[in-house]
Amino acid sequence: MPPNRRRLRSATARAAVALAALALVGCAHQAHDPRPLDPVAQQADWLAARGDDAALRDALARRGVDVATWPLPAWSVEALDALALARHPDLDVARAELGMAEAAHAAARERAGRTVEVGLEHHSADGEVDAPWSVTLAVDALLGGGARRAAQADEADALALEARHAAAEAAWKVRQRLHEARRARHFDALRADAAQAAWDLRRELAAAQRRRLERGALDAAEALRAGQDEADAAQQAAQAREALQAARAALSGALALPLDAADALPLDFADLQREPPAPGRAELQRAALLDRLDLRAALARYAAADAALRAEIARQWPELTLRPGLGWDQGDRIGSLGLALTLPPGGDNRAAIEQARARRELEAARCRALQAGTLAALDAARQAASAAADTERAAEARRATAREAEARAERRFAAGDADRPELLAARAAGAEAQLRWIEARAARWAAAERLEDLVQRPLATLPAAAGSPGPSAARAAAARAASGSSPFGGSGPPSADPDAGTAPAPRPLAAPAPSGDAFNAARQAAASTRDAASTRDGASTRDAASTRDAASTRDGASTRDVASTRDVAPPRDAEARAGLAASTASRDTAADRGAPLESRLAPATRDAAPPVLTSSAP
Numbered sequence: 001m002p003p004n005r006r007r008l009r010s011a012t013a014r015a016a017v018a019l020a021a022l023a024l025v026g027c028a029h030q031a032h033d034p035r036p037l038d039p040v041a042q043q044a045d046w047l048a049a050r051g052d053d054a055a056l057r058d059a060l061a062r063r064g065v066d067v068a069t070w071p072l073p074a075w076s077v078e079a080l081d082a083l084a085l086a087r088h089p090d091l092d093v094a095r096a097e098l099g100m101a102e103a104a105h106a107a108a109r110e111r112a113g114r115t116v117e118v119g120l121e122h123h124s125a126d127g128e129v130d131a132p133w134s135v136t137l138a139v140d141a142l143l144g145g146g147a148r149r150a151a152q153a154d155e156a157d158a159l160a161l162e163a164r165h166a167a168a169e170a171a172w173k174v175r176q177r178l179h180e181a182r183r184a185r186h187f188d189a190l191r192a193d194a195a196q197a198a199w200d201l202r203r204e205l206a207a208a209q210r211r212r213l214e215r216g217a218l219d220a221a222e223a224l225r226a227g228q229d230e231a232d233a234a235q236q237a238a239q240a241r242e243a244l245q246a247a248r249a250a251l252s253g254a255l256a257l258p259l260d261a262a263d264a265l266p267l268d269f270a271d272l273q274r275e276p277p278a279p280g281r282a283e284l285q286r287a288a289l290l291d292r293l294d295l296r297a298a299l300a301r302y303a304a305a306d307a308a309l310r311a312e313i314a315r316q317w318p319e320l321t322l323r324p325g326l327g328w329d330q331g332d333r334i335g336s337l338g339l340a341l342t343l344p345p346g347g348d349n350r351a352a353i354e355q356a357r358a359r360r361e362l363e364a365a366r367c368r369a370l371q372a373g374t375l376a377a378l379d380a381a382r383q384a385a386s387a388a389a390d391t392e393r394a395a396e397a398r399r400a401t402a403r404e405a406e407a408r409a410e411r412r413f414a415a416g417d418a419d420r421p422e423l424l425a426a427r428a429a430g431a432e433a434q435l436r437w438i439e440a441r442a443a444r445w446a447a448a449e450r451l452e453d454l455v456q457r458p459l460a461t462l463p464a465a466a467g468s469p470g471p472s473a474a475r476a477a478a479a480r481a482a483s484g485s486s487p488f489g490g491s492g493p494p495s496a497d498p499d500a501g502t503a504p505a506p507r508p509l510a511a512p513a514p515s516g517d518a519f520n521a522a523r524q525a526a527a528s529t530r531d532a533a534s535t536r537d538g539a540s541t542r543d544a545a546s547t548r549d550a551a552s553t554r555d556g557a558s559t560r561d562v563a564s565t566r567d568v569a570p571p572r573d574a575e576a577r578a579g580l581a582a583s584t585a586s587r588d589t590a591a592d593r594g595a596p597l598e599s600r601l602a603p604a605t606r607d608a609a610p611p612v613l614t615s616s617a618p
Helices: 003-024 039-047 054-062 077-087 089-108 146-214 220-255 259-263 281-290 293-314 350-415 420-455 472-482 518-536 541-554 559-566 574-588
Strands: 116-122 133-139 141-143 319-329 332-342
Touching: 054 077, 077 146, 077 220, 089 146, 116 319, 133 332, 146 220, 146 293, 146 420, 220 259, 220 420, 281 350, 281 420, 293 350, 350 420
Parallel strands: none
Antiparallel strands: 116 133, 133 319, 141 319, 319 332
């Protein structure tokens, strides 16, 4: 083989090796890892989930829940929050979406790969050497375009921030669904027991009225009215049982546990025995306008649209590409330098710029619409919360009046001045007043949760309205929450500074002032009135009850029947029994019990994903 031909082949081989080296440099090849889904195994895992397994205990411990005693003797709201955040599949979806967004962010910030061009030419006639081949190698190097690349990087940053806010909002929604289901589970259990007690009393009263009608001691209209009241009470009891079953199922879904596993959890409802937090109007509006996660995500989308507009504006200028090259042409070494000019579409990129500007205007309009809608919904929710508080006060006054009337009937029955139907009617009125108070109390907590969902921040972390002081224990617990002792490992939900512009930065949470004592004052007044009435008549309520029991026994009614109809029927489970006992005992005390709600979501900051989303489920 001629020497020149050998040199050509050697040069061609070197060029091929160099091209392969350039293609492989910096590349880390990855292999596909198949992960097929097994629906049968997933179903088995779901059905086998329990609230006392070791994996769940470790997950709760990582979120700050005290698991020194396991299984937990009582599941507080903080422990339930940690359980939902550890197990709920919606957060698995949020974590996956956040991971995908962060991967897209990393890819968007990478510089475009360089273009390497290799040319091989064949000549029809030999030149100075025998080989009729030419080999060229050229590399593209972009000059300029820095403004466009900076804008594209800003757009990627804004979209990643939006993804973090969206993930945090998914965690907030899981928390709110849990709180709503837990509140419904508690009050529906109390409502079902109170409705059953009222039905039992109405049924006994209707039977007594029918017996009087048969003896000719009562007209038919009175007996008919008693029967209708019994039917109404039966319907209310059935509706309350139906609502309780729905609440049990909702709590199971909110905890991502099977129904039997959720029912087996010993729930603690101490926080629902106190007054709901009552933040001031200014604090609610500030939180609604600056702290909502969906508003922060909307602001991030607006920032991304603005960055995209800047990128399109930068494209209206031509971009220069430098192409240095090296060639071997039939024994002659050739150096080259090429220039490429990328012109904007249409000459000035006007159409793309107008499209990007329209997108920015759309995102701005969406932000304004979200703020306006939030403020309107906040005003409506505040009015609903105020109306619910008024309704509860009226129900409390009605309950106090009914109890006074029941106490008078007890004394009159013990003295022989009233018959048993009159006593049963007073007891039934008292049970129905208790039922109405439970419903009003539940409605008030529901209104407070609606406010909380609008500001997307626990109300206990907001300063209370003027004139609504709370117990020192509540203030201390709120201070602990603000200091960062959240069960989720964060210092609270994202908050914002009003002077930070369109991209508010997180700020520390303000320590809350807990709710007022209006409800306690009403209970204390009712208790004082009842005690004064008992003192005037020379006998306490307990003495009257003992005399009543003895009189009922003389009349042929068992002491057990009298005790079961005196106040409300015993609850059907331990949780409802504890709730009703706390509700009944509150008539004789003026001090609130329980600690304020301390559960708060970890913030979704500009630099990291929310801590509640960074750990996988057990």
